Amino acid sequence: MGKVYLTGAGPGDVELLTIKALKVIKKADVIMYDRLANADILKEAKDGCRFVFVGKEDGKHSLPQDKINRLLEIEAKKSQIVVRLKGGDPFVFGRGAEEALYLKKQNIEFEIIPGVTSAISVPAYAGIPVTHRGVSVSFRVVTGHEDPNKKSSQITWENFKSNDTIIFLMGLHNLHDITQKLINIGKPKDYPCAVISRGTTKDQKVVVGTLQNISQKAKGLKTPALIVVGEVVKFQQELEWFKI
Numbered sequence: 001m002g003k004v005y006l007t008g009a010g011p012g013d014v015e016l017l018t019i020k021a022l023k024v025i026k027k028a029d030v031i032m033y034d035r036l037a038n039a040d041i042l043k044e045a046k047d048g049c050r051f052v053f054v055g056k057e058d059g060k061h062s063l064p065q066d067k068i069n070r071l072l073e074i075e076a077k078k079s080q081i082v083v084r085l086k087g088g089d090p091f092v093f094g095r096g097a098e099e100a101l102y103l104k105k106q107n108i109e110f111e112i113i114p115g116v117t118s119a120i121s122v123p124a125y126a127g128i129p130v131t132h133r134g135v136s137v138s139f140r141v142v143t144g145h146e147d148p149n150k151k152s153s154q155i156t157w158e159n160f161k162s163n164d165t166i167i168f169l170m171g172l173h174n175l176h177d178i179t180q181k182l183i184n185i186g187k188p189k190d191y192p193c194a195v196i197s198r199g200t201t202k203d204q205k206v207v208v209g210t211l212q213n214i215s216q217k218a219k220g221l222k223t224p225a226l227i228v229v230g231e232v233v234k235f236q237q238e239l240e241w242f243k244i
Helices: 019-027 039-044 065-076 096-105 118-125 157-161 172-184 231-239
Strands: 003-008 030-033 050-053 081-086 109-113 139-143 165-169 192-197 205-210 225-229
Touching: 003 019, 003 065, 003 096, 019 039, 019 081, 019 109, 030 039, 030 065, 065 081, 065 096, 081 096, 096 109, 118 165, 118 192, 118 225, 157 172, 172 192, 172 225, 192 231, 205 231, 225 231
Parallel strands: 003 081, 003 109, 030 050, 030 081, 139 165
Antiparallel strands: 165 225, 192 205, 192 225
């Protein structure tokens, strides 16, 4: 029986890959990788390693999740080292827990290798600290793309009335709805907001605005993109350091 490594690839910059992730990538027999994992990472694999793309984006799934689970099982039962390479961290909206639970039921050994999550690293590359003394003492990470099969939202919007920094992942296509819901619960229309597209990479783009105008200003940005809402956005211009 082989082993599956549920591995975080980090937010995009190859140099943010962890040392532990690099070690298992170099010895992998099979790498099953997502769309958000930088393909340059695959260059570190050994000769003969097989690559299987299992990426997902809106309306386009190369493989449904149940088939990905099954493929992990099949490859592991060939006594192979399987790296399941996921963008960011496998347990932050990466469905890593679902895959781990499936492997557990099949009595297949697995290991979780955390990755640098985009929720913190992408704002940092844009010059936005997710916390700052006297401004924001905590932050929330929220999905910007809920399961369309759910009849009602699992997000308790009323909880967002505080001054916590709010980070929405995968929310670009729902940007207008997200900002409108925040305004509806009482957030000021001029409350600071930023959208960061393709963060930590050479294609990074940052747009800063308010809840009222950000959806208009962010038109044309490409996925993956991250939304930051909070007073910490005001530091962006002063702290911007990552020059393309």
